[in-house]
Amino acid sequence: MNIIVTVKQVPDTHEVKIDPKTGALIREGVPSIINPEDKNAIEEALRLKKSSDDGEVTVLSMGPLQAESTLREALSMGVDRAILVSDRAFAGADTLATSYTLSMAIKKIERYDLILCGSQTIDGETGQVGPQLAEWLDLPQATHAEEINIQGNLVTVKSNFDSVTRVMEMKTPALITVSNRINKPRYKHMNKVLRAYRDKAVVTWSKEDLKLNPIRIGLNGSPTWVRKTFVHSHSRDGIVVEKPAANCAEDILDFILEKALLKL
Amino acid sequence: MKLCYQMDEKYEMIRMAAREFAEGEIKPVAGELDEKEEFSVSLTQQMGDIGLFGMTVPEEHGGQGLDYISYIIAVEEIARVDGSQAATLAAGNSLGIDPIDKFGSESQCRKYLPDLCQGKTLMGFGLTEPNAGSDAGATSTTAVKEGDSWVINGRKTMTTNANTPITKGSIVQAITGARPDGKPDYTCFIVENGTPGFTLNTMKRKFMWRGSNTAELFFNNCRVSNDAVLGNPGDGFKQMLATLDGGRLSIGAMGIGCAQGAYEAALRYSKERIQFGRPICKQQAIAFKLADMELKIELARNLLYKACWLAENKRPFGKEAAMSKLYCSEIAREVADEAVQIHGGYGLFKDYDVERFYRDQRLLQIGEGTSEILRIVISRAIGC
Numbered sequence A: 001m002n003i004i005v006t007v008k009q010v011p012d013t014h015e016v017k018i019d020p021k022t023g024a025l026i027r028e029g030v031p032s033i034i035n036p037e038d039k040n041a042i043e044e045a046l047r048l049k050k051s052s053d054d055g056e057v058t059v060l061s062m063g064p065l066q067a068e069s070t071l072r073e074a075l076s077m078g079v080d081r082a083i084l085v086s087d088r089a090f091a092g093a094d095t096l097a098t099s100y101t102l103s104m105a106i107k108k109i110e111r112y113d114l115i116l117c118g119s120q121t122i123d124g125e126t127g128q129v130g131p132q133l134a135e136w137l138d139l140p141q142a143t144h145a146e147e148i149n150i151q152g153n154l155v156t157v158k159s160n161f162d163s164v165t166r167v168m169e170m171k172t173p174a175l176i177t178v179s180n181r182i183n184k185p186r187y188k189h190m191n192k193v194l195r196a197y198r199d200k201a202v203v204t205w206s207k208e209d210l211k212l213n214p215i216r217i218g219l220n221g222s223p224t225w226v227r228k229t230f231v232h233s234h235s236r237d238g239i240v241v242e243k244p245a246a247n248c249a250e251d252i253l254d255f256i257l258e259k260a261l262l263k264l
Numbered sequence B: 001m002k003l004c005y006q007m008d009e010k011y012e013m014i015r016m017a018a019r020e021f022a023e024g025e026i027k028p029v030a031g032e033l034d035e036k037e038e039f040s041v042s043l044t045q046q047m048g049d050i051g052l053f054g055m056t057v058p059e060e061h062g063g064q065g066l067d068y069i070s071y072i073i074a075v076e077e078i079a080r081v082d083g084s085q086a087a088t089l090a091a092g093n094s095l096g097i098d099p100i101d102k103f104g105s106e107s108q109c110r111k112y113l114p115d116l117c118q119g120k121t122l123m124g125f126g127l128t129e130p131n132a133g134s135d136a137g138a139t140s141t142t143a144v145k146e147g148d149s150w151v152i153n154g155r156k157t158m159t160t161n162a163n164t165p166i167t168k169g170s171i172v173q174a175i176t177g178a179r180p181d182g183k184p185d186y187t188c189f190i191v192e193n194g195t196p197g198f199t200l201n202t203m204k205r206k207f208m209w210r211g212s213n214t215a216e217l218f219f220n221n222c223r224v225s226n227d228a229v230l231g232n233p234g235d236g237f238k239q240m241l242a243t244l245d246g247g248r249l250s251i252g253a254m255g256i257g258c259a260q261g262a263y264e265a266a267l268r269y270s271k272e273r274i275q276f277g278r279p280i281c282k283q284q285a286i287a288f289k290l291a292d293m294e295l296k297i298e299l300a301r302n303l304l305y306k307a308c309w310l311a312e313n314k315r316p317f318g319k320e321a322a323m324s325k326l327y328c329s330e331i332a333r334e335v336a337d338e339a340v341q342i343h344g345g346y347g348l349f350k351d352y353d354v355e356r357f358y359r360d361q362r363l364l365q366i367g368e369g370t371s372e373i374l375r376i377v378i379s380r381a382i383g384c
């Protein structure tokens, strides 16, 4: 079973602050990490590879050259190959241009049975790249997987949406986006870290390495532009009740009932 | 030689890997293990599962094939979360695995290293005796050769990892004769648990490292074969000194880790705790304490990493190892002490990690050469 996992380098949003004036992320000094759900996708790929007899797990990312460290982290988890698609011409890509470029890289990889993606990132959070990728490649897809089983060329995918559980079956090759509930990503093994840096290479593909339609990439290939990002401000006006405690309680109860926050 | 303060990204990945594990698996249980004075087989084996044992042992011996600085970074990160697990790890590597890898025969390496390097088993290193602590030369345990075997008699004390459910045995030093100059000849033996005449007792009611195992070893006509000799008979003292030089680097790493953990906790707390209408970190008296902590940790780390670099490049590093162990363990005390001070009364309750850091740092100025002995080592090295 050959599996491709798409991974995106994202700023660690635990540490991210937003510039109140421009609404943009302040990225300086913020560590970059693998998008958390992409780690779940890597874990699942390694698990599926282990239960089939042979095959390779390849991680693929589009991003600036510094995203190489993300791919080294994936290699440290034990994946076999890493490919970084990087070119100035890809800058400013929206989800459509991103998924198009990734799909062309996947066509170049050629041999695969399964593509695994995270359901969504913690920075862009659109959740569009996986499904779009499936469309570009004309593959069956299932999203938000919490369980994947493979029997021969039949894949069964279980997902939960609020109170509904959905079980889908499809034939490989197929694309699945995984939820963070699917598994617990493994810790990196010390010797695998060594091997990731000593024995393995991150292959970089630029625009020239892919058969791309130039009007579909980067800013030009991006119909969506982010016009503005801003922080919601949740400001609430408090009501001050100055009465003895017992009367206060009654007032508060009246208020709650009046707003229909609680039914007695 | 060029001066370069930029570390390879590989080391950052090692740090991240060890940190994720320490925060994910050790942090949630460290306080409870400490309180119950309980050694955790499962955490030890999990540390083995991610390759924390045998880090500097070559891959062909079953180790991880990394360099010394990688190992030191890993110990630092475990100690940043918990001193006890760091003790299991550092003693396991520096005292249990290292001597076998360095001095053991090919068959001893093949017999012990694969399991030790996977954290499936542990090995103790018994040097200290009731009447031979700092004065290791006063060892009175003896081994007498009888035909193809040796008969060991005597007693060791305070040996880390010697009596856990997964301990394979201990490396012990014994007197095996006298040299022409009248000084005793020392030899190290690998004695497996369960050998007739070898009994153990776990030492309880410890003040610190309560999740780490410490044991007494008793040898009563304990017979071992010639194969149990580590390296060659008579090499014991040399082996012990070399082992301690390496071990001191790992105690240094535990000092930095402990200081880092206490400092981070104090910094966080100082930003949250409001007194007199503002966070206490806005009081200069508190801010300056934190500034000093940052400074001390930075100095200690630079010194330790330099010593590791010397060791890695096969240069003499005995003085620097002693200086690192001394300085890192002393700043661990200072930083943990001030971290408690910044927590006020809450810092004295087990609900806060600094209470544990404050206790755990105390061994660091005693084990593997007390601060006093290290000052002797350093002063001799500068010709006093």
Ligand SMILES: Cc1cc2nc3c(=O)[nH]c(=O)nc-3n(C[C@H](O)[C@H](O)[C@@H](O)COP(=O)(O)OP(=O)(O)OC[C@H]3O[C@@H](n4cnc5c(N)ncnc54)[C@H](O)[C@@H]3O)c2cc1C
Residues within 6 Å of the ligand: A005, A006, A007, A008, A035, A037, A038, A060, A061, A062, A063, A092, A093, A094, A095, A096, A098, A102, A116, A117, A118, A119, A120, A121, A123, A124, A125, A126, A127, A128, A129, A130, A224, A226, A229
């Ligand atoms: C704050 C912010 C807001 C944005 N808003 C929009 C917007 O409204 N519309 C829009 O079109 N673009 C938007 N973008 C740009 C968008 O993030 C990127 O164009 C796109 O590369 C990824 O989209 P995403 O992060 O939403 O990924 P998602 O679609 O949420 O990612 C799902 C999965 O797709 C894979 N994946 C995503 N990106 C990559 C990649 N570069 N390389 C490899 N695998 C990848 C991963 O497996 C990931 O888990 C925004 C970016 C940011 C930082």
Ligand SMILES: Cc1cc2nc3c(=O)[nH]c(=O)nc-3n(C[C@H](O)[C@H](O)[C@H](O)COP(=O)(O)OP(=O)(O)OC[C@H]3O[C@@H](n4cnc5c(N)ncnc54)[C@H](O)[C@@H]3O)c2cc1C
Residues within 6 Å of the ligand: B091, B095, B125, B126, B127, B128, B132, B133, B134, B135, B157, B158, B159, B160, B161, B209, B214, B363, B366, B367, B368, B369, B370, B371, B372, B373
């Ligand atoms: C939790 C724990 C784990 C341990 N693990 C191990 C282990 O795995 N293996 C092992 O072999 N040992 C181990 N030890 C023992 C440790 O190495 C010794 O405690 C240490 O070497 C000091 O010996 P001592 O306790 O006998 O103190 P002593 O040597 O009796 O020292 C008492 C005091 O006298 C001072 N002193 C002694 N001689 C001099 C001198 N010449 N000049 C100035 N001051 C001097 C010392 O610095 C100290 O302050 C462990 C100890 C503990 C507490």
